[in-house]
Amino acid sequence: MSGSPIPDATAMIPLAIPNLAGREAEYLQECVATTFVSTVGPFVGRFEAAVAAAAGAEAAVSTSAGTTAIHAALVALGVERDDLVIVPALTFIATVSGIHWAGGRPWFAESAPESWTLDPGRIETLLAREVVMDGTGVARHRATGLRVKAMVPVYTLGNPPDMDRLVEVARRYGLSILADAAAALGATYRGRPLGEFGADLSIISFNGNKTVTAGGGGAVVGKAELIDRVRHLVTTARVGSDYLHDAVGFNYRITNIQAAVGLAQMERLDALVERKREIRRRYDDAFEGVPGLRPFPSPEWGRSADWFSGVVVEGMTEPGMKRFVAGLRKRRIDARPFWIPMHLQPPLQHHLADDLTFTEGLWHQVLTLPCSTSLTHADQDHVVAAVRAQLAAG
Numbered sequence: 001m002s003g004s005p006i007p008d009a010t011a012m013i014p015l016a017i018p019n020l021a022g023r024e025a026e027y028l029q030e031c032v033a034t035t036f037v038s039t040v041g042p043f044v045g046r047f048e049a050a051v052a053a054a055a056g057a058e059a060a061v062s063t064s065a066g067t068t069a070i071h072a073a074l075v076a077l078g079v080e081r082d083d084l085v086i087v088p089a090l091t092f093i094a095t096v097s098g099i100h101w102a103g104g105r106p107w108f109a110e111s112a113p114e115s116w117t118l119d120p121g122r123i124e125t126l127l128a129r130e131v132v133m134d135g136t137g138v139a140r141h142r143a144t145g146l147r148v149k150a151m152v153p154v155y156t157l158g159n160p161p162d163m164d165r166l167v168e169v170a171r172r173y174g175l176s177i178l179a180d181a182a183a184a185l186g187a188t189y190r191g192r193p194l195g196e197f198g199a200d201l202s203i204i205s206f207n208g209n210k211t212v213t214a215g216g217g218g219a220v221v222g223k224a225e226l227i228d229r230v231r232h233l234v235t236t237a238r239v240g241s242d243y244l245h246d247a248v249g250f251n252y253r254i255t256n257i258q259a260a261v262g263l264a265q266m267e268r269l270d271a272l273v274e275r276k277r278e279i280r281r282r283y284d285d286a287f288e289g290v291p292g293l294r295p296f297p298s299p300e301w302g303r304s305a306d307w308f309s310g311v312v313v314e315g316m317t318e319p320g321m322k323r324f325v326a327g328l329r330k331r332r333i334d335a336r337p338f339w340i341p342m343h344l345q346p347p348l349q350h351h352l353a354d355d356l357t358f359t360e361g362l363w364h365q366v367l368t369l370p371c372s373t374s375l376t377h378a379d380q381d382h383v384v385a386a387v388r389a390q391l392a393a394g
């Protein structure tokens with residue numbers, strides 16, 4: 001079995017597909033041969049150990065998806081019905097799904113231009129204006145009286161926000177921090193690995209479009225005691241070996257099959273992240289100095305995992321971006337627009353939101369481009385030429 005795509009001149013250059021050139025097939029065979037195909041099996045523990053080590057975290061628990069990891073982690077952190085949870089409007093809906101199904105209410109916050117994720121200065125101003133500490137030391141939203149319980153920074157494209165400043169503000173208000181680090185494995189912040197950025201818990205996704213995949217799956221990393229709590233919740237909160245449960249938990253476990261793929265991928269994490277960074281560098285170099293194009297952000301405080309690559313097309317409107325993407329697709333390039341902000345989503349428009357001028361101006365200017373780790377230089381050069389041609393065509 002080989003991870004290289006079958007050459008086909010008429011096929012699309014895909015956006016982000018798995019690279020399965022390691023021991024994935026061998027490990028999958030082992031699952032079948034040993035009959036360990038379900039939620040119990042040796043690959044689960046090995047996968048979790050590899051994830052914890054790569055994240056520089058005390059412990060890790062694997063889950064069925066990144067989305068379910070967010071849900072369970074927020075419950076473990078104590079988010080309850082009608083708690084407000086601060087989250088950037090600029091994210092994928094999974095972040096908000098987790099908040100919603102934990103019973104919380106998202107409170108949409110602004111992102112910073114230098115990182116495209118939570119802006120600590122803006123958060124500080126927002127909290128000072130709209131939150132008071134009540135007599136029992138609980139942060140409450142002034143206008144509604146709702147408890148403000150947690151903050152969920154998202155490491156957009158693999159970039160963390162300025163975590164030291166964000167953590168300081170969150171602590172002042174007693175907020176728990178769950179990092180949505182879905183695609184950020186491999187990122188560093190001030191030289192520290194993911195598990196040491198300052199969040200109480202961080203989630204990672206192993207969906208098929210991420211840098212390392214388990215076919216599907218997720219993980220939560222953090223301190224052992226909290227991870228034990230998450231593990232308990234995602235395994236039906238069962239006490240002992242009988243059918244007694246001390247909470248209403250979830251069946252959010254990963255399977256040995258998924259963990260087998262995930263472990264084989266984790267063995268190649270460094271090389272795959274390095275390849276992502278090279279792809280990003282090649283796009284940045286190719287588009288440098290082209291009028292109307294700007295690179296994705298590179299905050300000075302960290303090193304992105306560069307999950308997705310692409311370019312900012314300055315001044316592009318939403319319909320303009322749709323046409324631009326359609327043009328690239330005609331040239332057999334699987335380019336995509338970026339996340340539509342959460343406060344603009346029909347089921348989420350009634351939630352509290354800060355002023356989101358930057359987010360509203362940004363999203364339709366963001367073009368994501370093919371960045372599979374198996375992308376050839378020739379295909380990437382074709383993408384670059386097509387973007388330039390499309391830009392010149394107007």
Ligand SMILES: *Cc1c(COP(=O)(O)O)cnc(C)c1O
Pocket residue numbers: 065066067068091092094095154180182183205206207217218
């Ligand atoms: C991929 C992703 C998720 C969801 O992970 P799944 O494993 O697909 O459930 C959540 N948040 C962000 C920012 C993501 O990119």
